[in-house]
Amino acid sequence: MMISYLFEFLLVLLLIIANTTLSAYIPQFSPSFGKQIMKENAWKNKLDSQLSSTEIQNLSQIKKFLSDFGYLKQDVEWFDNVLDNETISAIKTYQQNFNLKVTGNITIEVLKHMSFPRCGVPDLNLDNGFDTPNVAWPKGNKWFPKGKKNLSYGFLPGSEISLEMMIVLKNALTRWSKATKVISFTETKYDDADIKFGFYYFGNRTEDVIVGYTFIISQQNSKRKSGEICFDGSESWVLPNDDHIWSWQIDFETVAMHQIGHLLGLDHSFDEESVMYPTILPSQPIKVELTLSDNQNIQQLYTQFNPTSGYVRCFSFFGSSYGLSSSLLLGFVFAFLFN
Structure with missing residues (x-):
């Protein structure tokens, strides 16, 4: 070699x-x-x-x-x-x-x-991976009732989600709402929310590279389900107003956009420009805008896709995450x- x-x-x-x-x-x-x-x-x-x-x-x-x-x-x-x-x-x-x-x-x-x-959601074989019967990886938008157009969201109490991070999450939800042209989001209490945001500390060796993941929980003795988005509480997160992204930091909005995309029904994309690309590359530490293919994929799930509208090209931040x-x-x- x-x-x-x-x-x-x-x-x-x-x-x-x-x-x-x-x-x-x-x-x-x-x-x-x-x-x-x-x-x-x-x-x-x-x-x-x-x-x-x-x-x-x-x-x-x-x-x-x-x-x-x-x-x-x-x-x-x-x-x-x-x-x-x-x-x-x-x-x-x-x-x-x-x-x-x-x-x-x-x-x-x-x-x-x-x-x-990278994202903790598997790239392939989404049917495998959970021993708990009421927990599953996201597989399309079938987890919430057909025809439901408004999803509530809440923040895990005690998770120390700052006001700035809440604003980032709300902006990410708004960006995806505009892309679907159908789904809207409303804030509510964490226990009652369709989508739950929280910070957690991941455990095993493989998860050293995981910065966030998403899964669906079916509540016991009920047909109701919720989407859980988990961020790594040990990361040094970067917010949009920060002047620079250092080599050991992760852009919070990039991960938020990716995980919300999973809950809305998108799988991983192996197009390096897509927000649904599984890995954060050193050349693209910040990636929050939807590509043409991202828009097409999400609109195929919710509306009729119009290739002349809604296209915003991805951009790369000039900082480096090679460290x-x-x-x-x-x-x-x-x-x-x-x-």
């Missing part, structure tokens, strides 16, 4: 940064890793040697990632380190979806992409190669 000298240089540079300014984000690293990485391309040689074998150290973590996001259908309590045909197929599908070079191997490019912040993606990438690479 050929990797450019430029990328090797950048990886070494990122390591130096990680051992200084980014050390707080990668507590599991030690100075010995730096010597191992920089000595005679040890990291590259070990990756190459492992890919020539059917069993790869720490492949189980990658399998868990692929399973959590719908690429592997294995219903098991733990994953082994064997690179079997099912895993190769899952890697290829992931590479195809995200426009990466399709090899079926766990390349640096794949590890880098897996390290980017965040770099720290996560290094975490993946080190855990994968040297644990």
Whole structure:
């Protein structure tokens, strides 16, 4: 597997940064890793040697990632380190979806992409993933009664949602309301709301990259359902009035637009310009305006689509989030190669 000298240089540079300014984000690293990485391309040689074998150290973590996001259908309590045909197929599908070079191997490019912040809703196999019978991933707008045009929303008490964040959420709802041309939203108490917003602290290792997710809850002894939108309470969120987005921060409005889109019936899109793209790319840390395809998809669910109206092109913020993606990438690479 050929990797450019430029990328090797950048990886070494990122390591130096990680051992200084980014050390707080990668507590599991030690100075010995730096010597191992920089000595005679040890990291590259070990990756190459492992890919020539059917069993790869720490492949189980990658399998868990692929399973959590719908690429592997294995219903098991733990994953082994064997690179079997099912895993190769899952890697290829992931590479195809995200426009990466399709090899079926766990390349640096794949590890880098897996390290980017992303939505917790699976990309595929939405029928899997919940053991609780009254909880499900969003699958279209069938969760609320047919013909219902007004959805209520509320904020989780004690979730410390600031007034500025509430305004962002209300503006996001308004933007989607205009796009559907049918659905409107009204604020109410949290317990009575159709859509519930809240901040939570996510638990497992895969969720290190998750910044928000959405699911549907069916209330017990009742036909009523509610849509739950959960934001990561540990993130350093950026609001529209902030002057700059730092490398370790996540734009709140971008995540809000994406999650509301799920509740209105949209699946993930693999168009990098779409607000429904699963991953926050370093080149597009802020993405809140609907593309032509976003408008078309939502209006096909609710109204007759008119291609001459309602089109607002996406934009990219000039800041960079490479610091965040770099720290996560290094975490993946080190855990994968040297644990």
